[in-house]
Amino acid sequence: MGKIISIHSFRGGTGKSNSTANLAALVALQDKRVGIVDTDIQSPGIHVLFGLDAKNMGKTINDFLHGKCEIGEVAYPVGDKAANSPGRSNLAGKKLWLFPSSIHGREIGQILREGYDVNLLNTGLQTLMKEFELDYLFIDTHPGLNEETLLSIAISDMLIIILRPDNQDFQGTAVTVDIARSLDVPKLLLMVNKAVPGYDYNDMKNQIEGAFNAQLAGIMPLNFELANNASKDLFAISTPNHEWSRELKKVADAILSAD
Amino acid sequence: MMDQEITAQLKKIDWFEELPDKMLFGLATKVRRRKLDKNEVLFNKGEEGDSLFVINAGWVKVVTKDTKGGEVVLNQVGAGEIIGEMALLDNEPRSAGVVALEDTTVLELKRDDFMDILKLQPDLALSVIRNFSSRLRYSTQYIEMITDMTQRVAQGDYSFIGDTQPGQLRRKSLSDQDKIGQLLAEFFAMVQGVKQREDELKKQVMKLTLQIDEAKRRQEFEEITSTDFYANLKQQAKKLRKQRTDRN
Numbered sequence: 001m002g003k004i005i006s007i008h009s010f011r012g013g014t015g016k017s018n019s020t021a022n023l024a025a026l027v028a029l030q031d032k033r034v035g036i037v038d039t040d041i042q043s044p045g046i047h048v049l050f051g052l053d054a055k056n057m058g059k060t061i062n063d064f065l066h067g068k069c070e071i072g073e074v075a076y077p078v079g080d081k082a083a084n085s086p087g088r089s090n091l092a093g094k095k096l097w098l099f100p101s102s103i104h105g106r107e108i109g110q111i112l113r114e115g116y117d118v119n120l121l122n123t124g125l126q127t128l129m130k131e132f133e134l135d136y137l138f139i140d141t142h143p144g145l146n147e148e149t150l151l152s153i154a155i156s157d158m159l160i161i162i163l164r165p166d167n168q169d170f171q172g173t174a175v176t177v178d179i180a181r182s183l184d185v186p187k188l189l190l191m192v193n194k195a196v197p198g199y200d201y202n203d204m205k206n207q208i209e210g211a212f213n214a215q216l217a218g219i220m221p222l223n224f225e226l227a228n229n230a231s232k233d234l235f236a237i238s239t240p241n242h243e244w245s246r247e248l249k250k251v252a253d254a255i256l257s258a259d
Numbered sequence: 260m261m262d263q264e265i266t267a268q269l270k271k272i273d274w275f276e277e278l279p280d281k282m283l284f285g286l287a288t289k290v291r292r293r294k295l296d297k298n299e300v301l302f303n304k305g306e307e308g309d310s311l312f313v314i315n316a317g318w319v320k321v322v323t324k325d326t327k328g329g330e331v332v333l334n335q336v337g338a339g340e341i342i343g344e345m346a347l348l349d350n351e352p353r354s355a356g357v358v359a360l361e362d363t364t365v366l367e368l369k370r371d372d373f374m375d376i377l378k379l380q381p382d383l384a385l386s387v388i389r390n391f392s393s394r395l396r397y398s399t400q401y402i403e404m405i406t407d408m409t410q411r412v413a414q415g416d417y418s419f420i421g422d423t424q425p426g427q428l429r430r431k432s433l434s435d436q437d438k439i440g441q442l443l444a445e446f447f448a449m450v451q452g453v454k455q456r457e458d459e460l461k462k463q464v465m466k467l468t469l470q471i472d473e474a475k476r477r478q479e480f481e482e483i484t485s486t487d488f489y490a491n492l493k494q495q496a497k498k499l500r501k502q503r504t505d506r507n
Contacts, residue, residue: 001503122499145483154496167470174471175479182484183496204467211469 002033002134004125005255006156010172012043012143014162015193018226019248020140021049022236023160025087026252028079028096029237032135035075035128037061037099039121039152040142041111044101049234051083052076054103062102064124065116071124072131074099087238097132118151125155136255145179153180158187158258160217160251164194165204170211177212187258188212191251192219217254218247262287268313268366271339277386282376289372295319295359301342304356308346309370314338317363323355334441335360347373348387398439405446417454423447 007020020036028034038046038061047057058076063069075097082092102108129137139152153159159180163169173190180188190212192204205216223244226235236245265287269275275283292315295301302308304323314336321334321342333355336342342357347370377384411419483489 119495122495126499126503147488150483150489150492154492155499165467167468170469170471171475174476175483178476178480179483182480183493184500198461199467207467207469211471 002129002137003157003258004129004137004139004152004155005158005160006139006141006149006152007160007162008141008149008153008176009143009162010145010169010176014143014164014169015220015226016143016162017046017140018049018235019162019191019193019220019251020138021046022234022245022248023252023255024096024136024138025091025234025237026249027136027255028091028094030252030256031094032256033095033133035097035099035132035134035137036140037125037128037137038101038140039148040140041101041108041148042142044103044108046140047076047098047100047103048232050076050078050098051081051085051088052098052100057100057103060100060102060107061121061124062107062111065111065120071099071127075132076100085233085238087234087236090237091234099128118147121148122151122155125152145176150179150183153185154183156185158189158255159185160189160191160255162191162193165192165196165199165208170208173212177214188214189251189254189258190214190216191248192216194222195219196222215254217251218249220244220247265290265292265366268315268339272313272341272344274344274387274390275383277389278380278383282380282383286368286373286376289368289376291367291369293365293367295363295365297359297361299359301357301359301365302353304354305352307350308343308353309350311344311347311368311373312342312357313366313368314340314342315364315366318360319357319363319365320360321355321357346370401439401443405443408446408450412450412453417450420451420454 007016007023009016017040024034024036036046038044040046041062047053059069059073061071061074064071064074076099078088078096078098079091079094082089125137125139128134139156141149141152153176159176161173161176161180163173177188190208192208195201195204201219204219208216221243223235223242225239225242226244235242236248239245240249262284266280266283269283269286269290270278275286278286295317301312301319316338318335318337319342320332321336322330322332325331336357342365343353345351346353347368377387408419411417
């Protein structure tokens with residue numbers, strides 16, 4: 001039975017899209033069938049990590065939500081488009097599909113103005129799971145707790161919350177954790193990103209796990225190399241020995257070993 | 260004071276230790292004894308210096324001024340120690356002032372008298388040169404130590420603090436000219452201070468302070484969950500999960 005995994009953060013700037021893309025790639029490298037849906041329709045970004053831009057982008061989630069195409073037509077087969085970048089080239093032949101949101105301002109504006117049927121998105125996601133026989137479907141959500149984010153949490157088998165180690169993120173994460181429990185999400189994982197060096201990471205892990213009563217799967221340090229990479233490649237694949245990549249691997253392992 | 264007593268005092272000075280007694284005795288006849296009351300100024304910074312002093316009894320402080328004009332004590336000097344020996348060789352102004360800390364006796368040797376003896380006694384000149392040479396050697400060693408410590412501190416390596424006895428940093432009691440030795444001692448004290456502050460700072464950033472406003476948390480939760488959309492979603496989610504579980 002395939003799993004739907006929502007990746008969420010209460011505020012923007014946590015490195016959510018980057019983490020989601022790298023996690024999905026790490027899982028796909030374990031010969032799992034993996035899909036990534038970009039439901040961050042307001043500010044899509046994950047496509048860049050898979051070398052997708054305005055020129056080569058085909059149908060999008062927006063087209064599906066406007067009834068212009070079937071959801072399966074949105075699929076961008078990452079494994080078939082093996083790029084020659086150091087990270088992505090490892091994904092050649094892997095079963096990984098990206099379902100991107102439109103990056104055209106007009107189409108983003110239209111969906112923000114008119115809204116869309118949240119139930120249609122739900123039906124679409126369930127269809128993807130079946131048609132592509134996915135083991136894992138990652139949903140890259142919009143930060144905050146709007147309707148489509150609540151929907152993706154509601155239908156998820158696992159929710160991964162990415163947070164920075166600061167009190168604003170702790171506050172928002174607390175509310176998200178409460179919502180996830182209220183919606184009976186079976187599995188909850190936390191991961192810290194952009195941790196400043198010099199902290200006692202064991203102490204951090206204990207405090208966060210204690211406060212939210214949930215597993216903290218990885219603490220990823222503030223990574224300037226990743227920032228310099230400017231989201232152009234999959235850092236955890238191209239630079240697997242970096243601490244950031246090793247911690248993200250722990251999160252991937254936690255996903256793979258979950259019931 | 261007997262010349263013999265002065266001779267004994269002069270013999271303690273590095274420059275003169277190799278000088279034959281006869282020569283020393285000649286030197287002693289030129290030495291003038293001066294008494295200082297407590298707080299009396301021996302000389303001020305910037306004055307032209309033309310004599311060396313040996314502290315015979317008592318204590319003096321070597322002072323300079325900070326940028327606001329306040330007094331900074333560089334060193335305290337007691338019996339048997341020398342002040343202002345450079346003045347015998349060069350015509351530079353005094354680099355610091357000297358003030359008696361208590362009633363003090365000093366022995367003064369004038370440059371002209373010293374020069375007269377130097378001309379008659381080449382061994383004294385050699386002795387002075389040797390003394391300078393050795394001082395230079397020590398200074399070089401001190402500079403090497405400071406260089407080494409600087410490099411280590413830059414790399415965050417403070418391990419040498421434990422291996423260093425602060426006492427061994429000073430070759431012997433300082434004259435006011437032995438500035439390099441003083442710098443080394445001050446530098447070492449600075450490194451200890453920096454390390455201590457860094458340790459304190461580390462302790463402060465090490466521990467995360469996790470704070471959650473529970474009232475705000477409940478309020479935000481209720482705002483989200485009190486809508487019709489949410490109630491409907493919760494229902495649907497339950498149904499959906501059941502469907503997917505049943506299908507598998």
